[in-house]
């Protein structure tokens with residue numbers, strides 16, 4: 001029997017910053033990636049708990065190659081991944097299985113993730129902007145971890161993190177804008193669980209699982225309290241992927257000839273370079289200090305084949321130069337972006353060790369070019385091609401340090 | 414180093430007007446060749462031509478494979494060896510350099526170099542698709558950049574480091590539009606004002622509409638001859654005194670500088686290493702100004718102006734016709750037009766006529782020495798040629 005050992009909530013940029021972002025480019029995939037990253041940061045410092053993730057459960061409708069690409073995004077070795085239907089049944093089944101699993105003292109955690117995305121834009125006064133999107137990630141491990149045993153065991157409160165957390169409290173309760181009334185959506189259930197865990201009050205934990213149903217399980221949660229886990233009414237399925245998802249899907253399905261002829265990066269090439277593109281994994285040359293992406297065993301600047309060291313660039317840097325691409329100046333791959341949202345920014349980003357890379361700017365309103373600004377890189381949608389989305393890192397401009405000190409930025413730590 | 418025993422001359426040059434043209438690619442090529450042949454003072458026959466180089470990107474894909482054979486056909490010389498050269502926007506000057514070397518190697522006595530592009534008949538989305546294919550794909554294009562965006566990144570950094578406003582870009586545009594208005598072959602023949610430049614719609618900040626060259630059709634051709642035979646064709650040949658080339662990383666992010674194009678510097682250094690005169694002696698130049706920022710970069714990268722002087726020289730009018738160092742008297746890519754493969758060859762046409770005193774109202778008085786500078790992509794390739802009469 002496993003217990004919940006850590007939890008994390010990921011919110012899209014438009015929900016974190018309390019603004020309507022012009023070009024929302026986050027979806028179930030990017031939020032799952034982010035939730036997993038946050039979960040990893042949240043893992044207890046206890047060495048056993050930091051063991052390699054043993055198994056991943058995902059409640060989502062992601063395609064197969066997108067599910068396996070999650071590991072590339074997290075930089076984790078590929079382990080068993082179990083997909084559950086994007087429904088309440090999927091939540092019940094996945095939770096039950098995660099909790100029912102026999103877990104040894106030295107076993108690494110298993111993860112359970114779910115993400116939901118709704119239209120970030122409304123259609124008018126009667127339909128105000130919806131900003132309901134989130135992902136939740138839960139880690140399950142050996143029971144002893146949750147009972148505060150061992151010299152380094154942290155208090156449960158610190159085990160939960162999430163976007164929107166403030167210095168005062170570990171997590172903002174998940175009555176997220178737009179999620180009201182959507183308690184039946186899988187992610188809402190997980191979010192409730194996360195909030196309950198954050199409060200570390202068994203009573204709260206029980207409040208959501210106390211619905212009636214035929215299946216009853218008894219579970220041990222963070223504080224060690226025993227809580228009955230029961231089935232609950234299967235609600236009407238909510239379709240969260242609506243506009244502009246449908247339009248985007250249609251666009252992504254456009255014939256290859258219409259979107260790409262020469263400057264064409266095949267899906268195979270794209271998938272084969274994910275560690276370099278998403279995690280900036282490459283090789284540092286000891287001769288000339290250049291960083292080569294992807295790593296091919298040869299420095300791209302000086303050609304040396306020895307004295308190369310594997311490494312990663314941090315996901316932070318400064319804007320070296322920037323531009324705003326106005327409608328008409330975009331490559332055809334970005335037509336959908338311009339048609340849907342208009343202009344966007346692009347920046348050359350200088351990394352702390354002097355390396356320079358090119359990224360689209362995101363979460364900007366309006367798009368501006370801000371030389372010298374600090375940016376953080378996040379995995380986002382790039383453009384649709386051949387029926388699916390290509391993802392890549394984009395740069396989010398961080399508020400100036402002074403401003404961040406005055407009012408805690410919703411991005412948190 | 415003097416190479417007078419092995420010099421190469423331009424003995425004829427001709428081009429179509431650049432612009433939105435109704436003609437098919439093959440007839441554009443034919444027109445340019447006819448113009449070039451007609452320009453040869455003592456006449457030239459197809460049988461004199463021993464080799465040919467055709468510069469084209471095959472924009473829009475009308476003939477991507479094997480287009481050079483059209484050059485042999487339209488030259489009336491089927492059977493000669495022909496080569497398709499492609500270095501993006503520097504294709505024309507790359508063809509020139511290839512022919513120059515073939516002649517110096519004694520491969521033939523006369524060679525023809527032609528450049529050709531048909532761009533305006535492609536539907537807009539396809540055109541935008543093609544305009545990006547010479548850039549770096551995996552990082553730049555897929556971060557949402559076309560060439561306007563890439564040059565915008567260079568411009569933003571340039572203006573920021575030198576504490577300049579976009580007005581200096583406007584000064585380049587105003588000057589080249591004024592020059593283009595004097596050129597019957599130019600695509601854009603209307604002068605503009607600084608205000609018009611400033612108030613134009615943005616393309617890629619800080620670049621606005623009048624910072625960008627137009628999308629043009631056009632063809633150009635030059636006839637080159639070895640010194641031994643040059644005077645059979647003309648008593649006023651134009652000599653190619655130096656040829657240099659350079660390359661750089663395809664993507665900006667891999668280059669050490671964002672305010673200088675290393676390929677241009679390499680090309681200029683190489684060209685002047687062979688030229689019988691130093692760069693200070695150059696009296697005018699045709700430089701690659703696909704975007705206004707590119708002209709400012711070119712002026713310092715080629716060494717025509719000392720580092721740091723391009724903006725002030727431009728603002729003060731020193732690079733205008735009538736100034737100390739007229740730049741782009743043809744109007745440049747900015748106003749004359751930029752039919753990719755034809756551009757570098759078209760620059761030589763301008764220099765040929767200028768050095769022979771045939772440039773009419775835009776004539777640089779007493780011009781004896783000139784430079785042509787042609788860049789591929791955002792500076793991944795560059796060629797510099799030095800000429801004298």
Ligand SMILES: [Zn+2]
Pocket residue numbers: 285286287288289290299300301302303304
């Ligand atoms: Zn190296």
